[in-house]
Amino acid sequence: MQKTLLDVKDLTIKFRTDDGVVEAVNKVSLSVQEGETLGIVGETGAGKTTTALGIMGLVDSPPGKIEGGSILLDDTDLLKLGEEAVRKLRGKEISMIFQDPMTSLNPVFTVVEQIAEVIVNHQQLGEKEAEQKAIEMLELVRIPAERAYEYPHQFSGGMKQRVVIAIALACNPRLLIADEPTTALDVTIQAQVLELMKDLKTKSKTSMIMITHDLGVVSEICDKVAIMYAGEIVESGSLEDIFENPLHPYTNGLFGSIPDIDKEVEFLSPIEGLVPDPSDLPSGCKFHPRCKYAQHLCRVEDPSFREYSPGHFTKCFVHEGKLSVKEVKKYE
Amino acid sequence: MSRYILKRLLQMIPIVIGVSVIVFLLLSLSPGDPAKMILGLNAKEEELALMREQLGLNDPIPLQYFHYMKNVLIGDFGTSYSTKQSVIEMIAVRLPPTLILSFGSLLTILIVAIPLGIALAVKQNSPFDNIMRVVSLFFAAMPGFWIGILMIILFSVKLGWLPANGFDKPSAMIMPIICSSIAGWAVNSRITRASMLDVIRQDYIRTARAKGLKESVVIRKHALKNALLPTITSVGMAVGGCFGGSVIMEMLFGINGMGKMMIDALRQKDIPTIMAGVIITAVIIAVANLLTDLAYSYVDPRIRSMYARRRTIRKEVAGNGSN
Numbered sequence: 001m002q003k004t005l006l007d008v009k010d011l012t013i014k015f016r017t018d019d020g021v022v023e024a025v026n027k028v029s030l031s032v033q034e035g036e037t038l039g040i041v042g043e044t045g046a047g048k049t050t051t052a053l054g055i056m057g058l059v060d061s062p063p064g065k066i067e068g069g070s071i072l073l074d075d076t077d078l079l080k081l082g083e084e085a086v087r088k089l090r091g092k093e094i095s096m097i098f099q100d101p102m103t104s105l106n107p108v109f110t111v112v113e114q115i116a117e118v119i120v121n122h123q124q125l126g127e128k129e130a131e132q133k134a135i136e137m138l139e140l141v142r143i144p145a146e147r148a149y150e151y152p153h154q155f156s157g158g159m160k161q162r163v164v165i166a167i168a169l170a171c172n173p174r175l176l177i178a179d180e181p182t183t184a185l186d187v188t189i190q191a192q193v194l195e196l197m198k199d200l201k202t203k204s205k206t207s208m209i210m211i212t213h214d215l216g217v218v219s220e221i222c223d224k225v226a227i228m229y230a231g232e233i234v235e236s237g238s239l240e241d242i243f244e245n246p247l248h249p250y251t252n253g254l255f256g257s258i259p260d261i262d263k264e265v266e267f268l269s270p271i272e273g274l275v276p277d278p279s280d281l282p283s284g285c286k287f288h289p290r291c292k293y294a295q296h297l298c299r300v301e302d303p304s305f306r307e308y309s310p311g312h313f314t315k316c317f318v319h320e321g322k323l324s325v326k327e328v329k330k331y332e
Numbered sequence: 333m334s335r336y337i338l339k340r341l342l343q344m345i346p347i348v349i350g351v352s353v354i355v356f357l358l359l360s361l362s363p364g365d366p367a368k369m370i371l372g373l374n375a376k377e378e379e380l381a382l383m384r385e386q387l388g389l390n391d392p393i394p395l396q397y398f399h400y401m402k403n404v405l406i407g408d409f410g411t412s413y414s415t416k417q418s419v420i421e422m423i424a425v426r427l428p429p430t431l432i433l434s435f436g437s438l439l440t441i442l443i444v445a446i447p448l449g450i451a452l453a454v455k456q457n458s459p460f461d462n463i464m465r466v467v468s469l470f471f472a473a474m475p476g477f478w479i480g481i482l483m484i485i486l487f488s489v490k491l492g493w494l495p496a497n498g499f500d501k502p503s504a505m506i507m508p509i510i511c512s513s514i515a516g517w518a519v520n521s522r523i524t525r526a527s528m529l530d531v532i533r534q535d536y537i538r539t540a541r542a543k544g545l546k547e548s549v550v551i552r553k554h555a556l557k558n559a560l561l562p563t564i565t566s567v568g569m570a571v572g573g574c575f576g577g578s579v580i581m582e583m584l585f586g587i588n589g590m591g592k593m594m595i596d597a598l599r600q601k602d603i604p605t606i607m608a609g610v611i612i613t614a615v616i617i618a619v620a621n622l623l624t625d626l627a628y629s630y631v632d633p634r635i636r637s638m639y640a641r642r643r644t645i646r647k648e649v650a651g652n653g654s655n
């Protein structure tokens with residue numbers, strides 16, 4: 001039995017703006033075992049990044065505020081630790097790779113300075129040794145050492161993302177959160193970066209949370225998957241559970257919107273409608289306005305998050321047996 | 333980099349020539365007879381003619397200019413028409429107070445405006461920020477000489493803390509420097525605040541926080557260096573303003589500086605003194621602008637790489653790293 005590294009329970013994050021309260025993350029629970037990779041999948045605005053920033057303790061406050069729940073790293077609740085204690089964990093125990101490599105690096109420092117900085121910050125190393133280690137990190141992400149003293153503007157997007165990965169991995173974190181690390185890159189570079197991350201993960205046995213909206217990436221790299229919609233997790237389970245036997249209508253919808261190379265279809269079948277406005281969420285099940293099985297019950301009551309088969313959870317009345325739908329159709 | 337500096341220094345030659353030609357022409361063509369200024373209104377016509385001949389005023393204007401510049405090149409700025417002193421000696425006395433006043437103002441702008449701007453950005457929308465918004469607007473809008481008069485009334489007349497004129501001791505320097513820089517504090521703290529606010533929302537600041545750096549390090553190291561560019565532009569332009577403004581401050585506080593010397597010389601149509609003052613001021617402002625541009629490239633490597641060829645940068649930076 002593997003040890004649980006991160007255990008998030010009922011995490012709720014709200015943003016108070018002039019236009020009202022935005023419920024960005026609503027009672028999200030997830031856990032990551034040691035050495036495991038969890039994929040968080042969802043549309044833009046589903047609250048994936050906010051969940052990650054919540055775990056990092058980097059939610060912009062104000063306007064954002066963590067309103068409830070717990071984030072256990074080993075057995076320590078990060079939400080109960082002081083700001084200073086959490087700061088010391090950031091970059092050392094938990095690291096994060098951000099979405100846009102173009103803007104994630106500081107333009108006025110050389111890449112080696114930016115990597116060495118995190119090493120000096122967390123380890124008892126002098127500038128000189130930290131710089132040496134930073135160069136080793138660069139070589140690990142396959143950037144030649146002679147480019148260490150260049151500035152971010154002298155690098156391409158894919159190389160910048162590799163520098164960002166080097167920064168994140170510099171202190172051998174136990175948990176790496178990758179927030180859409182390949183979204184801003186073009187397809188061939190995406191493949192390289194993914195390959196690199198898989199490689200590094202197997203070498204260092206780091207646990208990882210991979211945030212993405214790309215199911216292809218998930219199938220490549222993840223052991224477990226959580227599907228997020230409108231600030232909630234609507235389904236979670238092992239990679240096989242989600243890909244072979246998706247339960248929630250939203251999960252099915254996601255698969256339906258991917259083109260299949262083996263089938264000749266004229267149109268994809270996207271999910272009708274739009275992600276709801278997070279400051280004005282629908283009543284009952286948040287997905288009901290877009291769900292083709294929705295009935296009266298879904299509009300008034302919110303389904304609970306239940307285990308359907310061992311380790312496979314979902315949040316839908318159909319699977320609670322409260323709705324008389326013959327069968328939720330598999331994606332086609 | 334050194335090539336760039338050399339190029340910029342060479343570019344100063346046409347600037348100085350252009351400025352001196354225009355000023356020389358304006359002075360020569362404007363009414364008033366320097367010979368009369370020197371000998372007085374009662375001088376005889378023969379004496380005046382002799383004086384004009386001695387001063388070379390009968391030569392064509394281009395020739396006069398040529399003679400003048402030839403002497404300037406060997407360091408001879410001539411003799412003042414009104415005081416009969418060597419212009420160089422006059423300037424040697426008059427330049428230091430003006431330099432202290434101008435660069436002192438500039439320095440206080442940097443010392444006050446940048447930390448203030450950072451504090452305002454970090455404490456955005458706090459009561460402190462809101463109060464400073466109004467205070468800044470007030471000081472940016474008030475003329476420096478008016479603030480100067482109020483300060484003289486308060487600190488010299490009522491309280492007797494500071495001398496009202498002169499520039500001979502540090503206590504006498506306080507009021508002139510504050511008066512000529514206070515608008516600069518206000519304007520530049522607003523600029524620094526605005527660009528800091530822009531920078532602290534950037535992704536790379538989030539990256540810096542994700543490294544677990546202390547917030548003070550994030551602000552001072554990662555945000556400030558990026559936020560400084562607009563402030564450098566504004567402070568660079570303030571150099572000219574401080575020099576021009578020193579004329580008013582020197583008159584107000586009775587400081588024997590370049591500004592006061594130039595006003596006196598203009599009244600007397602003292603061509604050598606005016607020319608020397610203008611040329612020296614032009615050179616100082618051009619050098620200050622060059623320093624501003626060098627400050628840009630110090631702060632932002634992207635600008636540096638536009639100046640220098642790529643390979644030389646790589647060598648330079650690699651050299652720095654191995655030290």
